[in-house]
Amino acid sequence: MAGVDTVGGDGAERYSWSTVEAWAKGGQAERIGAAGAALAAEARQIEERLRALHRDLTFMQRVLALTPGRAFLQRLVALSGQVRYSGASDECLLASLIAEAQCLDDALYVLWHPDAEEHHELRACLFHELLLRGAEPGRLVPAMARRPDFRPGHWSGLSWLPDRLTQMEGPDLDKWLPSRRYASGASGSVPAMKSPTPVDAAARRAGRTRRVREATPAHLADLIRRPAQDGRWCDHEARVFVLDEPVAVEELPQVVTALPMDCLRGLGGRDRFEGEVCTLDSVWLTLFMTASTGGVGSAGVHGAWGRFSAWLALSGLCGAEYPEASALEVEEAARACRWYRFEADTAWFRNDMNDYGIVALSPDGRRIAVLAATDTD
Numbered sequence: 001m002a003g004v005d006t007v008g009g010d011g012a013e014r015y016s017w018s019t020v021e022a023w024a025k026g027g028q029a030e031r032i033g034a035a036g037a038a039l040a041a042e043a044r045q046i047e048e049r050l051r052a053l054h055r056d057l058t059f060m061q062r063v064l065a066l067t068p069g070r071a072f073l074q075r076l077v078a079l080s081g082q083v084r085y086s087g088a089s090d091e092c093l094l095a096s097l098i099a100e101a102q103c104l105d106d107a108l109y110v111l112w113h114p115d116a117e118e119h120h121e122l123r124a125c126l127f128h129e130l131l132l133r134g135a136e137p138g139r140l141v142p143a144m145a146r147r148p149d150f151r152p153g154h155w156s157g158l159s160w161l162p163d164r165l166t167q168m169e170g171p172d173l174d175k176w177l178p179s180r181r182y183a184s185g186a187s188g189s190v191p192a193m194k195s196p197t198p199v200d201a202a203a204r205r206a207g208r209t210r211r212v213r214e215a216t217p218a219h220l221a222d223l224i225r226r227p228a229q230d231g232r233w234c235d236h237e238a239r240v241f242v243l244d245e246p247v248a249v250e251e252l253p254q255v256v257t258a259l260p261m262d263c264l265r266g267l268g269g270r271d272r273f274e275g276e277v278c279t280l281d282s283v284w285l286t287l288f289m290t291a292s293t294g295g296v297g298s299a300g301v302h303g304a305w306g307r308f309s310a311w312l313a314l315s316g317l318c319g320a321e322y323p324e325a326s327a328l329e330v331e332e333a334a335r336a337c338r339w340y341r342f343e344a345d346t347a348w349f350r351n352d353m354n355d356y357g358i359v360a361l362s363p364d365g366r367r368i369a370v371l372a373a374t375d376t377d
Contacts, residue, residue: 013038050087057088063182065097070106073098077115084119091122096302099129100180104139111140111148124149124158128304132173137164157308162327168284168334169307176289177303188293188300190286190354193341196276199253201269207254212241212368214260223316227291228373230309232298235348237263237372238316246365249277249338255368256342256359263348263357263372275342275357283339283358287313287371295375296353317360317369336363350376 064076127148149158178186221238228236292306315322320333340359349355353375360369
């Protein structure tokens with residue numbers, strides 16, 4: 001076995017460090033370079049083999065998670081313990097697959113069986129994945145037990161989330177959650193606008209008479225843009241504006257067209273701009289889908305962290321900022337806001353894939369927060 005004072009691997013001749021130093025002192029640069037090239041070639045072969053092993057191990061875990069039955073979950077927990085610190089381990093994905101494919105009783109085996117205790121991320125994510133799939137909260141946590149996403153001495157954003165689905169999270173969520181197979185992933189999309197209304201040129205001119213001031217601290221922008229970042233969408237913009245005079249909700253579309261945002265730069269009087277007043281439920285779903293299923297070429301962060309990501313964005317948009325505000329306070333502030341969604345024909349909005357703009361208007365009409373996201377590179 002090669003030691004710390006030797007160079008070379010299983011497939012290459014090994015030399016002591018002192019030998020290599022002697023080559024250097026003897027001016028044998030070519031010999032050192034040749035030995036190094038042999039090592040580099042062996043390293044590439046090992047890396048390629050390791051990638052293949054990780055891919056195959058990932059597939060094995062996927063098949064076990066997606067095949068209904070306690071026996072498959074028992075083997076999954078055992079196998080996951082062997083690969084949990086390798087590149088083949090993705091416990092967030094496994095939690096999502098288990099919640100999708102397994103009956104609740106078998107999923108609860110993973111959630112609470114002693115063999116699964118060391119899989120903290122798997123259990124924390126599975127708790128929320130099961131909530132998203134409609135499990136009754138009372139069945140997920142035994143009496144006198146802590147939530148699986150809570151560990152003394154370890155802070156997790158998941159433990160900040162409500163221990164049951166709120167009203168804004170519930171409607172029709174099952175229609176949007178992924179359905180996957182052994183060898184295929186799942187692509188998601190954000191909900192489309194239902195009845196968009198165009199904003200004409202006269203209204204846009206009226207919107208330009210409003211005085212707005214930028215008020216976007218970095219930490220607030222980080223909250224608002226979180227779903228687009230987690231979903232690895234191609235581009236996004238998070239901005240907050242303060243107005244000198246309050247804006248009525250019916251005036252909001254014209255004001256939005258005039259906001260000094262990158263996503264609206266170059267918007268002409270004849271270019272398409274349309275939007276609609278929307279519900280908080282549809283806003284949450286849009287944010288959740290952006291983060292959980294991801295953009296083109298991304299699988300997203302799956303259900304549990306997608307839920308967290310959507311709540312973070314809401315907290316920034318409505319101004320009840322995480323982590324100072326509780327989830328209850330965020331929901332109350334979000335329900336007090338008026339919500340608007342828009343799309344536009346600009347160079348920033350390519351309109352080839354998923355694109356949207358979400359606007360939150362504060363109850364006093366003086367604060368406008370915007371998240372714009374596009375999934376076109």
